[in-house]
Amino acid sequence: MSGSSGEPEGLEARIARIEAIVARLEGDRLELDDALALFEEGVRHAREAERVLRETEMRIDRLVTEADGSITVERIPEPPE
Amino acid sequence: MSNGDLFGPGPAKRPDRRSLVRGAGGWALESATSGSIPVSAVNALAREALESGLPPLWVHGEITGWKRYPSGHCYFTLRDKRAQLRGVMFRLEAQRLPADPREGMEVRVMGTVTLYEQKGDFQFVARELEATQDGGLWKLAFERLRAKLDAEGLLRPERKRPLPRYPTSVGIVTSPVGAALHDILRVIRLRAPWTRVLVAPARVQGDGAGLDIARAIHRLARHGEAQVVIVGRGGGAVEDLWAFNDEVVARAIAACPVPVISAVGHEVDITIADLVADWRAPTPSAAAERAVPDGTAVERELNALIDRARSAIRRSATTRRERRDRAQAALLTAATRLIDRRRDRLMRAAHRLNALSPLAALGRGFAVPLDADLRVLRTMAAFQREQRFTLRVLDGSVPCVARPDEKAS
Secondary structure, eight states: OOOSSSOOOHHHHHHHHHHHHHHHHHHSOOOHHHHHHHHHHHHHHHHHHHHHHTOOOOEEEEEEEOTTSOEEEEEOSSOOO | OOTHHHHSOOTTTTTOHHHHHHHHOTTHHHHHHHTSOOHHHHHHHHHHHHHHHSOOEEEEEEEEEEEEOTTSOEEEEEEOSSOEEEEEEOHHHHTTOSSOOOTTOEEEEEEEEEEETTTTEEEEEEEEEEEOSTTHHHHHHHHHHHHHHHHTTTTOGGGOOOOOSSOSEEEEEEOTTSHHHHHHHHHHHHHOTTOEEEEEEOOOSSTTHHHHHHHHHHHHHHHOOOSEEEEEOOOOOGGGGGGGGOHHHHHHHHHOSSOEEEEOOOSSOOOHHHHHSSEEOSSHHHHHHHHSOOHHHHHHHHHHHHHHHHHHHHHHHHHHHHHHHHHHHHHHHHHHHHHHHHHHHHHHHHHHHHHHSTHHHHHTTOOEEEOTTOOBOOSGGGOOTTOEEEEEETTEEEEEEOOGGGOOO
């Protein structure tokens, strides 16, 4: 969970950050400037998260272990439907 | 071959010993000359007689003295109240047993009766063995492994890790050709098509399937991108699910750095994998539903969060305005009170001033003559003939003239 001020990556971290922001806005007595800055950050994360959600091309990879023990990733282009 | 004849009573056969022994093997000529046959020949004949005389049988009884040797062969005795039968199960068959039977366990064994020629031992060569009590050997193996893992603390509820709510990559360990994979992919595509799916194919039944599954889990763990892993297969018979009761699978799940959802697809039989997994799903589809969120629901949640943020801002702005208004009102009140207090003091001072004022005397009926320069005319001498002056009374001034003829003495 990312509650820090660092830039969260990934859907999970972004939504956690938005939740933390909402909790602060609802709970703490903030200066209006700080509150507005937090709000803008939250909206930005929400937009990024929505951008992820709009991705509709499911990517399927197959993990195969080679003879030397290394792992290769093979894209499965046409998912079996 | 007609070994049966050796034991058959038929008197017609008896004199024809020579032909009988010749038919049984290479020792025939030698034995024919001495009129007797060697031990090994008897045993070989007896063995052949037993093996051909008795078809493969299912035998039931109580098992005792089960011992598994380093070679992998297992020796045991089957018994009932009146008799006992020594048996062996060779490595190839014995390694398929889910567990060694317990002492005294009621079992059914399928195999053939034979003779171990070197020792002349009558024995039963078992090909299959089933326990007929306590749910059988599968159950026994299950309970043993469960107790072992439990003792290690691997089944404790507090070990269960929470699943990520919004994973963007999901690992799947299952057969690449099974219906389970198809079902999981369909659900993910429907709910969360942005997901990256990492498939680590594994055989899920047959010899070595457990190891295959464990390796696939390790592969996903090493690759490191999956945020949650689904391990499963479609339903099957209890024997088909056995790989999911394998200790190596249990340990791979426990060691997986990200949460694992088991989806063995069997509502009734719980597997060891189910017990160790962080979440047990009844079917592969259910596992996928648990693994990824529904896209439209996530969007709703996001919107709800932003709405909450917005109203929190609005509320705090309102509070701020209210606070300012309250502060202003308080200031006004304080200022007014201050002014009021000042006014009171002024009033009191004025009263006191008034009391001291000569004008106060006017109220009591006195009047004051004043000349044009507002000097008080106190004595007779101050008045001139026909002098104009004003008489200051309580509520104003009266213009007057001093008349000499009426001047009193």
